Amino acid sequence: xxxxxxxxxxxxxxxxxxxxxxxxxxxxxxxxxxxxxxxxxxxxxxxxxxxxxxxxxxxxxxxxxxxxxxxxxxxxxxxxxxxxxxxxxxxxxxxxxxxxxxxxxxxxxxxxxxxxxxxxxxxxxxxxxxxxxxxxxxxxxxxxxxxxxxxxxxxxxxxxxxxxxxxxxxxxxxxxxxxxxxxxxxxxxxxxxxxxxxxxxxxxxxxxxxxx
Numbered sequence: 194x195x196x197x198x199x200x201x202x203x204x205x206x207x208x209x210x211x212x213x214x215x216x217x218x219x220x221x222x223x224x225x226x227x228x229x230x231x232x233x234x235x236x237x238x239x240x241x242x243x244x245x246x247x248x249x250x251x252x253x254x255x256x257x258x259x260x261x262x263x264x265x266x267x268x269x270x271x272x273x274x275x276x277x278x279x280x281x282x283x284x285x286x287x288x289x290x291x292x293x294x295x296x297x298x299x300x301x302x303x304x305x306x307x308x309x310x311x312x313x314x315x316x317x318x319x320x321x322x323x324x325x326x327x328x329x330x331x332x333x334x335x336x337x338x339x340x341x342x343x344x345x346x347x348x349x350x351x352x353x354x355x356x357x358x359x360x361x362x363x364x365x366x367x368x369x370x371x372x373x374x375x376x377x378x379x380x381x382x383x384x385x386x387x388x389x390x391x392x393x394x395x396x397x398x399x400x401x402x403x404x405x
Contacts, residue, residue, distance in 0.1 A: 197323040200303040204261055204283050205324065205352050205372040208234045209404035210362065212379040212397070213265060213354060215240045221388070222249035223256040225380055228390040230260050232397025238285055238375060240265040241272055247279045254280035263305075270296035277302050285375075287328050289313065294320040305352060309333040314346060324350045326375065331356030336364045343370045359400065366404045376400070 205211070212229050214237055216222035222239070229237055239250050241264055253262045263283035264276035273296040276284050281302065286293055289306030294317075297304035307328040308314045317325055327339060330353035339351060353365050354375030362374050379396045383389075 197321055198303055201283065201305055201322075201324045202350060202372060204236055204263070204303060205305075205350070207236050207261060208401060209366055209373050210234060210379070210397075210400040211236045211238050211263075211352060211354075211373055211375045212400075213238045213240060213375045213377045214380040215242050215377075216246055216249035217243055217385075219245055219249050219252045221385055223252050224388070224390050225385065225393060226253040226257045226260055226262065228393040229379065229397045230257050232394040233401030234379070234397040235259065236261045236263070236373075238263050238265040239281075241268075241276070242266050247275055250276065250279040250281050267293070269293075270299070273297060273300045273302060276300075285326055287326075289317060291316075291320070294322075307354075311342070311345070314342070314349065318346075318349070323348060324372070325352075327351045327353040328375075329355030330365070330374075331361070336368060339365065339368050339370060343368070346370070359396075359403070362400070362403050373404075 261282045264281040265285040267273055267284045267286045277300040283303040285305045287307040305326045307326045350370055350372050352373050357374050357376050365371050365374050384392050
């Protein structure tokens with residue numbers, strides 16, 4: 194589709210899995226970014242669900258400049274601008290509104306809006322986008338829904354996120370309209386709380402070859 198931002202697809206093609214990470218501690222966030230990057234996953238979505246998330250994004254960007262760190266759970270124009278200011282390279286939201294579409298354009302930030310229905314998808318197309326987060330993927334219809342969407346929306350591409358595990362990721366990644374999946378299994382609270390950076394790196398290495 195003409196006018197769509199090619200930067201979004203370029204980011205989603207960098208790795209088969211985008212780890213979805215909710216940071217509590219800035220120093221830990223840097224360790225997580227380094228472990229994921231060493232394991233072969235250069236793209237990281239940091240959710241804005243904790244008070245220090247923006248600070249964590251800034252620190253991760255500075256510590257691992259070759260990583261592509263984005264902001265997730267972006268739900269207001271103020272968060273969009275704050276994510277850009279913190280150095281985020283893209284923004285992700287669980288849904289989307291005309292206000293958010295406009296905010297992404299104003300911030301000049303590659304934007305991956307969440308969709309769960311055909312109507313939401315068409316609204317996104319009307320705003321000039323052709324690449325979306327399918328969320329919550331498993332709960333909203335899973336791989337079967339994405340497969341059905343490939344008919345009417347043949348040119349659209351997706352990053353399904355929500356309820357996906359290392360076991361179920363391949364069934365999404367084998368679909369022609371899926372570029373990558375989002376997953377929180379790589380940075381679980383247990384792994385972060387025990388500071389198991391090697392464990393995170395090992396999970397990242399395993400995830401980095403899921404599409405092959």
